[in-house]
Amino acid sequence: MSDSVVVLDQAICLPTPDVEALIEGRMIVALSRIFIECERQFALYPANASTLSLPIERYYDPKFLPIAKGAFTQCNSQSILIKAWAKCKLCQIPDTTEWLEAISCLSIWTRDGLQEILAKRHNLFLIYLRVYQLPQPIEVPANLSSQFISLPYALNNFEAKPILNDRTFVQRKHQLENRQPPLYPELEELQSAIASLTISQLAAKQLDDDIKVFLGWSSDKLITQPDPNLAWINDIAKLGDRSIEQDDKKTNYQAGTDFENVVRDSLELLGFTIDYAHKGGAGGLDLFCSKPYPLFGECKAGRKIPNDTAVQLLNLGMLRRPDLFNQAAKLIIGPGEPTTQLQDAAKIQGMAIIKPETLQKLVKLQSNHRNSVDLFKLKEYLKAGQSDEEVEKYIDQVYTEMSLRSQMITVVKELSEQDNETSKLTHPSFTVTEIRVHYNATHNPRLNDELVHDLLIELSSPLTGYLGRIKGSDWKSDRFYFLRDLPIN
Structure with missing residues (x-):
């Protein structure tokens, strides 16, 4: 999954809400009428509602429906903006009810809608997509002649910039392949509830960004861009x-x-x-x-x-x-x-x-x-x-405390990266003692298990979400895993 130079000359036509959900990182899959080879790459063409074989209300999950309707409203024009491209990482036929349930839980589609489409078409391909941002959006004429269309000109000589980092994508792919349910359905409900407020309210936008990162829908770098309003x-x-x-x-x-x-x-x-x-x-x-x-x-x-x-x-x-x-x-x-x-x-x-x-x-x-x-x-x-000197002492103290927490997160990340490739498919987790030993081997001052546990509990709180926690029978058997970095600016 290395980032390499790419050349694009085709685009896959997908409903506009599906493209927006892929770019947002909300899901990593799309529906295709044909089989698509692994590693095939193409731009993502956001098409209007005519590409749906069902009424929009039956196709999209109720909590995503307002977003879907808004996306379709904005795409009725003679030209289309393409903002992203993707690489197919897997193509499967979801042919069981259990599969449809898992896909529905980890996507924007309803289970009944998927089942109805499958009954009509008799074949439905689920494609796992690694999605990348284009350096600049490109404008192309509206064209819905087939599922794949040729671009007016080839796009080349740009570096691949993935929406999700390697580790997050692998975990999300494994979750879907193994039919694992969403980890935080309540947070997904909250994100959907505040989505309509993000345009007009800065606080809602900040909370929305944080929730997306915590859920693994966004890359860390997407939320650390400076706010022009500040x-x-x-x-x-x-x-x-x-x-x-x-x-x-x-x-x-x-x-x-x-x-x-x-x-x-x-x-x-x-x-x-x-x-x-x-x-x-x-x-x-x-x-x-x-x-x-x-x-x-x-x-x-x-x-x-x-x-x-x-x-x-x-x-x-x-x-x-x-x-x-x-x-x-x-x-x-x-x-x-x-x-x-x-x-x-x-x-x-x-x-x-x-x-x-x-x-x-x-x-x-x-x-x-x-x-x-x-x-x-x-x-x-x-x-x-x-009081300038005293206030500067306080500022330095805050940075010192944040640096300690950032180092602790980095330690858990380093332990995860030292694991073999098989364990990377799940959440490799570590005990307090394992984390403390790795930290003390490379940092000063040395810490004890109790202090490390306190820090890990703080960093794994749902309000921070830098680490995940698997609760044990007592604090010594708690296990922690990496979710996202804490960059210090």
Whole structure:
């Protein structure tokens, strides 16, 4: 299954929803009217509903039906976009009820629909497809003359980029060949339930991506692409510097306003709940966060953070929320240097001072590794006075903890890859002691079984899904297997 240079001159015509499910990694099989030789390769041509021999409602699983209808709605045109190609890895005739049940559970089709098609055609070939992305979609005229059509021109000189990695594809193929049921049917139900929300809601899209990776429907690299909606994170420090430039030139206050806005966005991404009744302005409190704990903040543009900043934050905080201010976290954020008097006042009043660069590092950490920033632990590092060095210590600590977990996942992956080819067809799993011995042979500091088990339990939680767990009679007999990597950005 090596990635090699390919040449494509034909395309197989499949219903558009089937092609979308193959590209998504939701399934690895397609239905064919003819036998297809192993290793034959072809583009995937998304055809309209006329290719179905049954009404759409009988053909597709109810939970996939809304997606199927939407896919067909978008393909009624004079030209077609081809986004992927595939290589046939196996061609079989599913000729028993048990087979049809297994195919239905691991695909988008209904069992009754498959049975009806089989009864009509008397032969139905199930093709196992290794699907690859094309470097760029190609547009071809709509053409449904047969199951295979010739492309207007041959596609060549590009590298094969599989949708699923080698190991995931082998496991999925073995699961289907051996009629094994889905491992996580409840998560598949959840994914179908939120699918319609992914277009308009970023949080739903992120959850959808994570579920697909956990289910083995997507490659890890597909969900680690930078989100263009978060490009502003790279501008946090720049906006602080711009406020200094405008302060020097004595021009307008737009840069200061932009800086305040990006600070609010930053705190919100970190997990704070912003009270937008406080939006700064003349005589106003710049920001107030109500959850997970009260935090009062003041944003200061310019080359110097003046003496009266602490007094201003104290007065405004006591005026707006006297019931919360004394016990709340207090934060001053600005690109300039705090004066000596401000440093002294901030220490007395328990106010932390940080630069935009430090805030940007925190937000990048949270953006690259969602929920990695524990706001209650962060609060402990917001020391009175200049706190950049302390917050940097917290950021380093988080990266250290994530690196340990990433190393633990890599150890389980290495053990899996050392297994022979036969065991790769299933989930090779390992005891806590086996994993601990392999880890201690190559890493420091040395860990004991109890700590390794705690880490493995965390990494095999359904909310993380980096490892799988086979529960034993006690914790020492638990077994763990590799699911996906944890890249540290």
